[in-house]
Amino acid sequence: MITCRHLIKIYKTGEADLKVLKDVSFSLGRGEFVAIMGPSGSGKSTLMHILGALDRPTEGQYEFNGQDMFKLSDNQLAEIRSQKIGFVFQSFNLLSRTSVLRNVMLPLIYNPLVPKAERQLKAQAALTAAGLSADRWQHLSNQLSGGQMQRVAIARALVNSPDLILADEPTGNLDSQTGEIVLNTFQRLNRRQGHTIVLITHERYVAEHADRIIKIQDGQIISDEKNFNRRIV
Amino acid sequence: MLFTDLLKETVASLTANKVRSSLTILGIVIGIGSVIGMISVGRGAQQDIESNFQALGSNLLMVMPGAQRAVGTQVRSGFGSASTLVLADAEAIAGAVPNIKNVAPDVSTRKQVTVKGNNTNTSIYGVGPEYQAVQSLALTEGSFISSQQVKSRSKVAILGPETKTTLFPELPAAVGQKVRIDKIEFTVIGVTVAKGGSGFGSSDDLIYVPLSTAQQYLTGSDAVSTINVEVQSAELMSMVQQQINDLLMVRHNIKDVSAVDFTILNQADILSAVSSAAGIFTLLLGAIAGISLLVGGIGIMNMMLTTVTERTREIGLRKSLGAKNKDISRQFLTEAVMLTFLGGLFGLLLGWLIASLINKFGGMTTAVTLSSVVLAFGVSGAIGIIFGYYPAQRAARLNPIEALRYE
Numbered sequence: 001m002i003t004c005r006h007l008i009k010i011y012k013t014g015e016a017d018l019k020v021l022k023d024v025s026f027s028l029g030r031g032e033f034v035a036i037m038g039p040s041g042s043g044k045s046t047l048m049h050i051l052g053a054l055d056r057p058t059e060g061q062y063e064f065n066g067q068d069m070f071k072l073s074d075n076q077l078a079e080i081r082s083q084k085i086g087f088v089f090q091s092f093n094l095l096s097r098t099s100v101l102r103n104v105m106l107p108l109i110y111n112p113l114v115p116k117a118e119r120q121l122k123a124q125a126a127l128t129a130a131g132l133s134a135d136r137w138q139h140l141s142n143q144l145s146g147g148q149m150q151r152v153a154i155a156r157a158l159v160n161s162p163d164l165i166l167a168d169e170p171t172g173n174l175d176s177q178t179g180e181i182v183l184n185t186f187q188r189l190n191r192r193q194g195h196t197i198v199l200i201t202h203e204r205y206v207a208e209h210a211d212r213i214i215k216i217q218d219g220q221i222i223s224d225e226k227n228f229n230r231r232i233v
Numbered sequence: 234m235l236f237t238d239l240l241k242e243t244v245a246s247l248t249a250n251k252v253r254s255s256l257t258i259l260g261i262v263i264g265i266g267s268v269i270g271m272i273s274v275g276r277g278a279q280q281d282i283e284s285n286f287q288a289l290g291s292n293l294l295m296v297m298p299g300a301q302r303a304v305g306t307q308v309r310s311g312f313g314s315a316s317t318l319v320l321a322d323a324e325a326i327a328g329a330v331p332n333i334k335n336v337a338p339d340v341s342t343r344k345q346v347t348v349k350g351n352n353t354n355t356s357i358y359g360v361g362p363e364y365q366a367v368q369s370l371a372l373t374e375g376s377f378i379s380s381q382q383v384k385s386r387s388k389v390a391i392l393g394p395e396t397k398t399t400l401f402p403e404l405p406a407a408v409g410q411k412v413r414i415d416k417i418e419f420t421v422i423g424v425t426v427a428k429g430g431s432g433f434g435s436s437d438d439l440i441y442v443p444l445s446t447a448q449q450y451l452t453g454s455d456a457v458s459t460i461n462v463e464v465q466s467a468e469l470m471s472m473v474q475q476q477i478n479d480l481l482m483v484r485h486n487i488k489d490v491s492a493v494d495f496t497i498l499n500q501a502d503i504l505s506a507v508s509s510a511a512g513i514f515t516l517l518l519g520a521i522a523g524i525s526l527l528v529g530g531i532g533i534m535n536m537m538l539t540t541v542t543e544r545t546r547e548i549g550l551r552k553s554l555g556a557k558n559k560d561i562s563r564q565f566l567t568e569a570v571m572l573t574f575l576g577g578l579f580g581l582l583l584g585w586l587i588a589s590l591i592n593k594f595g596g597m598t599t600a601v602t603l604s605s606v607v608l609a610f611g612v613s614g615a616i617g618i619i620f621g622y623y624p625a626q627r628a629a630r631l632n633p634i635e636a637l638r639y640e
Contacts, residue, residue: 054553054633075557082555089637093550097249109238110555116235156554 001163001196002028002051007060009046009219020046021057022219028198030163033190035199035207035227038216045168047216048200052085052166053077065163082111086157090169092149094141094156100127101137104155111160122159129193130155131185147178154185158195165189165197171206183209187232205231234560243567246540254572257536261576261616262583264526265609269584271522272605274591275515277598279508285428285436286504292334292467293367294474295498296326296460296481316456317485317494320444323460325484330476335463337363340447340456344415346400346440353399356439357414359447367463368436375408375423383443388450390419394427395438414440417450470499529576530616537569537624548628549636562629569621570614577613581606 009021020043028034038044049055050062053069054077062069064080072080081087086107094103104123108114114122127137130151136144141152150170157165167186171179187209189195199210207213208231215223247254298317323338340359346352364370365377373394382389392400392407401407410421419442428436448455464473474497487493541548548561588599 049634052553078552078555078557081553087553089550093546093637095547095550098245106551107554109234109242110551110557110560116237160555 001030003063005061007057010058020219024221030196031194033197033211035210035213037201037207037213039202042216043219044200044216048166048168053080084163086162086165088153088157088167088170090172092153094149096142097140100139100152103141103152104159107160126155126159129158146174147181150182165195168200239567242564243571257532258572258576260529260532261573262580264529265577265580265613266583267522267525268519269605269609270587271518272515273588273599273601275518276600276602279511280600281598282507282511292464293500294462297496299496318457319455320457326477329480332465332469332473334465335363335367337367337461338457339459340452341458342452347413348400351400355396358439358441359444360441361444367461371426372423373426374406378443383445386445386449387443388419389422391423391441392421393425393437393439396440397424530620533569533572534620537621541624541628545636545639548631549633552633558629562625565625565628566621570617573613573617577609581609
């Protein structure tokens, strides 16, 4: 589904150019659960931005469903984000003072393919899949606990039935117990519903919940292995 | 993005910060309100002037002494004060020019008028019986000056309603009372109906006396101030004007057109000159009020820029969820237009309120016209777009990655 070939990303910062990604190549199949692991500054966030069609590589090729993403316009990239990709952020990024249901429906207003009448049903289905009980759906987002907020964010990422879910340090702002619940949610979505998930993290422990771990350091992949001892929650 | 979604998002974000939104709207409310209020004063003055002139009769030519110049273009020194027109000129016009309904010469002066206990300084008009028809004067009591009274130089007077109230505040009727004009005693024989209007062109504060009486006792000369000529129809105005001009040039022995010693004013000319002056007045008032509208617009821009900065992360989020640049810019533009539109709506109410208060307590005619309502909404919408455009563009151009990281 995803093929990256020789991705290079250079940030121009004043005098010295900063080469954040140096020749990164890998591919990803449908239904995989991959963790991209690396210390901060390793380029993993930049890689996620490129995978998520938020940024373009300076050089190299990125194919998504056989489509060369480098050649698409800003609007076409926005369409890909809307219809094919779901994001989960470390800091949840929910609209505050807004109900859970409305937060989950937010991506749908930018997706013309989903009729207005189906929005509510889709949002409810996504919330159920993300494991948030129905009695919370009318709550305002700022009345929820961290774990609940992240499940709302996961539901929001799911609502457009994306091909790829990108989670950037999804447990970074949670205690280990709620982190476990969130990781469990990802595992369930992967196993039971066949979602393709890319998890970005700097913690080995978190990465070990995935089926495959790509280690990245100084903008290069240093290892890419199957994880046979997957942690089960 | 559907329009209904856009509206929902806009309402949600405006209500998220009610105090700030209302204060920003208030700026526009004051701006639009003052524009509408001020324009209504100007328009009211214009309508006042126009209705005053209409009350004077519309097929009227006024022949006045003094050099001929285009109306309203140059300062005429001594306009109307020269005494080159005499009663014989009026008689000649009536006798020689066809298509004329009435010729009514008048002589005007200002004198001190006294009665027992009261006195006033007002305009005295010496007129003949034709004057009543020419100026469409009606009387509340008594009768107008007759040709017999003109012939015999009777010391009789017709009071304007305001003059009557000033001189005889207690009396219900003034006919039969005596007034002293310049120390000469006159008998009141009538009071005219109020024509309305105040200040400029008021025909309610004056006294009419027979023309011959005025010439003999008050001005002491044969000269007349104006020869009012009522033409049979509006189409004949310019023809009659030309004929009067030719006749008077012959009578006054003038060969050169630039040396004429009289002016023929056309009612339409005066009306257009005066109402264009009132138009400038309206524009000026509107422009002054427009400054506050501009300030309100800057307030909108300020709020929108603050909002964009505050909601940087939200913008990044929306972009990552698939919002296109135009979705973002449209959202912020709609917010700005919504603010100004609400401002325009309440401003319209405020302006209307100001107009009615000025009318009630300031004694000025005001008129809120459809054009100023359209102007209010047009201008407030335009202000929303103009002052919302830059913040909206700024929001749309934000880099989603940097926006998501923004603290």
